[in-house]
Amino acid sequence: xxxxxxxxxxxxxxxxxxxxxxxxxxxxxxxxxxxxxxxxxxxxxxxxxxxxxxxxxxxxxxxxx
Numbered sequence: 001x002x003x004x005x006x007x008x009x010x011x012x013x014x015x016x017x018x019x020x021x022x023x024x025x026x027x028x029x030x031x032x033x034x035x036x037x038x039x040x041x042x043x044x045x046x047x048x049x050x051x052x053x054x055x056x057x058x059x060x061x062x063x064x065x
Contacts, residue, residue, distance in 0.1 A: 006044035016040065036063050 010016040024035045039059050046052055 005042065007042060010040065
């Protein structure tokens with residue numbers, strides 16, 4: 001998941017919990033797939049498109065080896 005605000009904003013307004021519920025329980029449960037990991041990649045923390053790609057790559061390596 002990609003986000004444009006900081007973690008504090010997502011927590012303050014309950015967005016992080018809402019996203020987790022929608023993605024993890026709504027989509028994955030509907031499909032019958034297990035949730036191995038769910039990561040929220042925030043622009044404030046990563047800063048550049050290349051940083052997003054690098055983070056996604058490393059998440060994929062952790063999940064798929």
